[in-house]
Amino acid sequence: MTTARVFRPTRAATLMTLPAIAIMLGLGTWQFQRMGWKADLLARVQERITAPPVALPVTLDDPAAWEFRPVTLTGRFLNDRETLVLARPRQGQAGYEVVTPFERADGGGVVLVNRGFVPMDHRLSANRAPGRIEGGISLRGIVRLPTAPSLFQPDNAPGAPVWVRVDPPAMAAALKLPAVAPLVVEALPGQTPGGLPAGIEPRVELPNNHAQYAATWYGLAVTLAVVYVLSQRRLRPDPAVTATTTGPTPHDRLPRA
Incomplete structure (x- = not known):
């Protein structure tokens, strides 16, 4: 049929x-x-990150308005209070990023400066003595806002020798510092004697996979x-x-x- x-x-x-x-x-x-x-946001971020550096204001009424902006800082590192933060491997090497409090000379208080990557065998400051800058200096960097903990990333453990992410209020409390700025300045490469810490190239981690x-x-x-x-x-x-x-x-x- x-x-x-x-x-x-x-x-x-x-x-x-x-x-x-x-x-x-x-x-x-x-x-x-x-x-x-996202495309508009990336364009605005690219415009910011390529702008000429300016001095970070003493008072930050709107920290978000300064994210991805190149800035300059003058002051001194508080080297005895540097902190290690877990970092992604670089060129096959595991390691850390060195975050050091920076006391500003203009009365703007303390800002956390991410000085960049060091391999695991250079985690101790004694193993990278040339990079331990003492006294007053001026440096250039990019402003970044700290990231919040995510579902797939563990948060910082109180008292742990290595931090998972930069957290200015928690780090200030752990290091017994006065209130620090609610942002981080990522130091640009080429400013450290001996090359370690290596500094951080300007980076924009905003993937656009929406298509x-x-x-x-x-x-x-x-x-x-x-x-x-x-x-x-x-x-x-x-x-x-x-x-x-x-x-x-x-x-x-x-x-x-």
């Missing part, structure tokens, strides 16, 4: 599928909007629509075959009296 298939969806399948497709399409569109917003996310949501919506259509097709008998198989019965063909 020849048969054909027709799209005849059930109410339950329709009520479950159409809202899901609408949500996926909405999420894809939202990701495209986020992509535009991939949008494509994923749109792809899921299309896939679900195809599954919905294919799964809701039903067999329909061929009309010609139906007419043949449902013709008059032998009784109907008998001559009438």
Whole structure:
């Protein structure tokens, strides 16, 4: 028997599928909007990070307005209170970033300066004596705001010799310092005798993967629509075959009296 298939969806399948497709399409569109917003943000950050350095103000009414800005500081390092923070491996070497309190000469208090990477075998300041700068200096760096702990990153452990992330208030308390600025200055490379700590190249860690996310949501919506259509097709008998198989019965063909 020849048969054909027709799209005849059930109410339950329709009520479950159409809202899901609408949500996926909405999420894809939202990701495209986020992509535009992120591109604008990256452009603003790039403009900031390439601007000429200026002196960090004594009073910081809006620290966020200074993030990614090149600044200069004058003062001295409090080398006896430096702190080690876990760092990503560099060129196959495990190590730390050295964060040292910096006492400003302009009366702006203390600012934490991330002086950059040192390998594990140079974690002790005695192993990098040329980089232990004493006395008054001027340095250049990039302002960064401290990051909050994330779901996949453990927070700092009180009393641990190595910190997981820079946390100005907690570090000030642990080092018995007066209140420090609510930001970090990442020292630029080339300012340390002996090369260690190595300083930090200007870095912008703001990935823009929203186009991939949008494509994923749109792809899921299309896939679900195809599954919905294919799964809701039903067999329909061929009309010609139906007419043949449902013709008059032998009784109907008998001559009438």
